[in-house]
Amino acid sequence: MAPPAPGDHEARRKDVSEAVWRVLAAKGFGGLTLRAVAAEMGASTGMLTHYFPSKRALVTHALDLLEQDTAGRPRRTPPADGLPTVRAMLLDILPLTPADTARNRIWVSSWDLSLADETLTAQQGDRYARLRDTFRPHLETARGLGEIPSNADTGQLASAAVAFVHGLVVQALFDPGRFPEDVQIAMLDDFVARLAGPGTDTAPGSSRDT
Amino acid sequence: MAPPAPGDHEARRKDVSEAVWRVLAAKGFGGLTLRAVAAEMGASTGMLTHYFPSKRALVTHALDLLEQDTAGRPRRTPPADGLPTVRAMLLDILPLTPADTARNRIWVSSWDLSLADETLTAQQGDRYARLRDTFRPHLETARGLGEIPSNADTGQLASAAVAFVHGLVVQALFDPGRFPEDVQIAMLDDFVARLAGPGTDTAPGSSRDT
DNA sequence: CCCTACATACCAAACGCTTGTTACGTACCT
DNA sequence: AGGTACGTAACAAGCGTTTGGTATGTAGGG
Structure with missing residues (x-):
């Protein structure tokens, strides 16, 4: 048998x-x-x-x-260098399809375990660092293109982008009715649009990364 | 005995x-x-x-x-109406003290359970709705004061603020070394500063999709 | 004032169940 | 024959829950 x-x-x-x-x-x-x-x-x-x-x-x-599922998921083809690519990458994270929803749901679920185990906490921390690092070069490109201010801290912006999109993921998971596709996209577009703004003007010589 | x-x-x-x-x-x-x-x-x-x-x-x-602990935690006295109050409220969420860290850690931990139970999912969704609602009036005040554009969607901005701060919380919990107090505050200040910007200009009659 | 009656507050132990793990048996293919 | 791929079944440990018993209090009657 x-x-x-x-x-x-x-x-x-x-x-x-x-x-x-x-x-x-x-x-x-x-x-x-x-x-x-x-x-x-x-x-x-x-x-x-x-x-x-x-x-x-x-x-x-x-x-x-x-x-593995996260790394191998289907992704949008990057439309144009700089901010449009950042937008596409963030879109690829949002729970817009059942598959994306399941993946995000499992990620959030894993945090209880990860926070209770020192080793897993460190691994998750590293994963976040790697995720931020995937955004950074494109933010630097955007800075080079003049899409964001020339004094922007790309590392900090990468952290902020990841923070925003994951916080949105969590809210969307708990209340899908209030965060349908168009709402999520509108919020994301609004966030990306604000990246072009000045943010806090950092006095030269006062900002250091990591 | x-x-x-x-x-x-x-x-x-x-x-x-x-x-x-x-x-x-x-x-x-x-x-x-x-x-x-x-x-x-x-x-x-x-x-x-x-x-x-x-x-x-x-x-x-x-x-x-x-x-109860979240509702009863010590909070900063609101400095001035509008954006400064929004900033203070967001600061009150960040894991800047051991007590705040423990509270946030427990919140994140609860999400595994909450996502697995329909009733708890709905309750958590409602909690998020209430949290967003606490921000909204102050954003409207900010709009009235001209601190943010007059056509800003305060409901959407409240969702975005909660998203950003909770996404930052998660990253900080997993990598406290990389998100010390000053980094968290700098990121928050940068985010609040961008609220003053235009975001996506919603031109009447024009729609953008996918 | 003492004695009984009774509810409260708890411990120790055991219940049945589920968990991860292990041992053993067997069918199958080469 | 022998290794691979399982199913069956048992195991101890841990789980939530229940039970029985023992203090300690309060209340009322004599």
Whole structure:
């Protein structure tokens, strides 16, 4: 009955991954149990431990899945250098499709676990640093193009952009009715438009990064 | 041995509340168990059920505690009507003190549970609506004072302000070293300064999509 | 003033259930 | 034959919950 073809080890791991994903989307990390995952794919917990020796390994794999899904998600083709690209990148984060909503929901869900574990806290902190770093070069391009002031602190603006978009994600997750697609986009466009403004005028020689 | 004075029922509930708070600050909602709370106050689980008949009741109480602590926290005296008040209110949210950090950490931790439960999701959504509503009148005052453009959408700006500050909270929680007090304040000041700008000029009759 | 009656406040222990983990058996393919 | 791929089943630990018992208080009657 059960096909033990020894070649599709990776394929079976992928099946497990999809079951993990569905459990996470439905019940979050607090509801991620071996039995829930096993039941989701109509298998036994013994089979799970055949692919993931411990719960910790499964959780780690779930976090990897999250990162992998995030990195591999379909993205908009960058329209033009500078601010339009920043806008497109931020749009790619918002929960505008069911897939984006699930991914964001799982990210937010993971924060409880991440905050309770020192190692995971540091990893999440690094992830945020990397995310900010992906915005920075495009903000520098925008500065070079004169789309934002020449004295703008691109590192700080990257942090601000990530902050704004993730804060919007959280509100949208808790109240999708009040944050439909057009509202989210309008808010994002408004935010990007304000990037072009002066912000706080920093006196020369007073700003340092990191 | 143990004094069962029947008058201090509320006082004892407060003791329980403080133990719950300490457990939440240390281990989040995922680590909130009856035994952990009982151990935290050197008592038994039977005593807990004497004050909270079920785990659900304790969790509900914990969420009430969060709301209560948030509502009752010390706040800055509003400096001047309009934008300065908005800035002060946003400053009151940021994790600048250990108490603020603990409160924010617990809030973020609660989102896993809240997203997994329909009722809690709606409650959190309402909380966000109320939070946005506390900003709106001051933004309208700012508009009346000419601090922000006369065609500004105050409701949208309130959502944006809450989004920005909570997104900043999350990043600061995961990487306190990179978001010390002065960085957080600088980012907030920059954001508030941009509120004074035009944002997206909503020309009547023109629409932009996708 | 003492004795009984009763409610409160709790502890210790056990309940049944779920958790992660492990051991063992078996079907299958090479 | 032997390794791979499972299912079955048990395990101890931890979970929320329940039970039984024991102090400690208050209240009322004699």
